[in-house]
Amino acid sequence: MAAMAKFSVLSLFCMLFVSLVVIIEAAPQSSLVTHLPGFNANFPSKHYSGYISIDGKNLFYYFVVSERNPASDPVVLWLNGGPGCSSFDGFVYEHGPFNFAEGKSKGALPVLHLNPYSWSKVSNIIYLDSPAGVGFSYSQNQTKYITGDIQTALDAYAFLLQWFQQFPEFQPNPLYISGESYAGVYVPTLASQIAKGINKGTKPTLNLKGYLVGNGVTDRRFDRNALVPFAHGMALISDKIFQEVVATCGTDLLNVPPSNRSLCHEKFQPLDRALDELNVYDILEPCYHGPGADNNKNSKENKTSSLPLSFQQLGKTTEKPLGVRKRMFGRAWPFRANIEDGIVPSWPQLAKTLDSSVPCINDEVATLWLNTPEVREAIHAQPESVTGPWELCTDRIRYSHDAGSMIPYHQNLTTQGYRALIYSGDHDMCVPYTGSEAWTASLGYKIVDEWRPWFSSDNQVAGYLQGYANSLTFLTIKGAGHTVAEYKPREALDFFQRFLGGKRI
The missing domain is CATH 3.40.50.1820 (Alpha/Beta hydrolase fold, catalytic domain)
Structure with missing residues (x-):
């Protein structure tokens, strides 16, 4: 009996030891x-x-x-x-x-x-x-x-x-x-x-x-209606601009009365001009312009609109949102996009419809590093011939907000x-x-x-x-x-x- 008990204890110890080793070495x-x-x-x-x-x-x-x-x-x-x-x-x-x-x-x-x-x-x-x-x-x-x-x-x-x-x-x-x-x-x-x-x-x-x-x-609704009070609170637009937009458009920009839509669009023009040259992702930071970019802010190539296109097409059911300058077209769905059920364009897809694709932030470091074959090999990523080049944001997917x-x-x-x-x-x-x-x-x-x-x-x-x-x-x-x-x-x-x-x- 003593020998059997000893054997049982040793077996249990070995099982626990093996389990411990498995836990420690479980990661592939x-x-x-x-x-x-x-x-x-x-x-x-x-x-x-x-x-x-x-x-x-x-x-x-x-x-x-x-x-x-x-x-x-x-x-x-x-x-x-x-x-x-x-x-x-x-x-x-x-x-x-x-x-x-x-x-x-x-x-x-x-x-x-x-x-x-x-x-x-x-x-x-x-x-x-x-x-x-x-x-x-x-x-x-x-x-x-x-x-x-x-x-x-x-x-x-x-x-x-x-x-x-x-x-x-x-x-x-x-x-x-x-x-x-x-x-x-x-x-x-x-x-x-x-x-x-x-x-x-x-x-x-x-x-x-x-x-x-x-x-x-x-x-x-909440995402769309956030911009105007933000711009006003940050002193990006005057009190006069703010009051005129609210008086004409109301505070729910998804439900502007049909009779007010044309005038609402007009009242948004001063707001648009005030916000147009800002870095949308951080209003305190400058916009990065890549090598060879035309930094003349009055040039067509550098003009983007901070105005949601839906304000220009008030009353229409199909809205194609404008893009902004961003690190490779952006890491985010912007405030100017109409988030609703249906296909959500990626940033590169948006950029194809714009006059400008000038980014605000430099992503050259990530793009260079992650497209280096030695880096891909080190992190076990498939080569470019399989995955395509690494991009911060891709236009390969067709994405629906459902x-x-x-x-x-x-x-x-x-x-x-x-x-x-x-x-x-x-x-x-x-x-x-x-x-x-x-x-x-x-x-x-x-x-x-x-x-x-x-x-x-x-x-x-x-x-x-x-x-x-x-x-x-x-x-x-x-x-x-x-x-x-x-x-x-x-x-x-x-x-x-x-x-x-x-x-x-």
């Missing part, structure tokens, strides 16, 4: 990133990247293990918007593990330095190129590039289920979905799919705790107990904070934390917030533009860390 070693061109030091944590195939679609991810405590820190999925823009935007320009400096000579690879404000300081973070056709994600069947809100959410959910099967050691960790701009649609639709899967008992069970949306597209307003999604998620942080750079004119503040208030939740300043880790006022029942928080970041962590990296890490940790911001 073939996906391990061992080096990156331009970086000549040790990684502060492990990096993995590769593809997960979903119904003929090969979705590319880059996973940065937490630099703090991988076993207990949350897993955060990051999504950039567009639709059609790569999440390497977030990786390169916002909160990835590196800061990228231009090479010393023209055409030289960027030099990478560790980012002291990387979100991997406090979380395990996955950067996902979604949907297929975006960034390094691709399909051999190009009909797969015809997609929309619902299909994108289903594919991203299927991706996560497979990803956690490949990385089972992270299944118990809290999971948060995050993103910005048109990811204001991606995030709540994906979170809703996850919540449905949890309720149905789908395996593996994802430990969803909440989500974060930055300067996010949400609802056609999920409607996001407000019912937010209501459903927050009343189920999922925590939500809706944050907004307060100098973004693309998806102004005024719209996000208005729609969060429209939910009618009880205010549990009255409007107040919040402070960064260096004890400065970093913005303002209002807390609601059902674990919903609306937060602004003072002086930040559309891509908050790009403009205010310290403050972004501060609120990110506190939100994930369940601490008071």
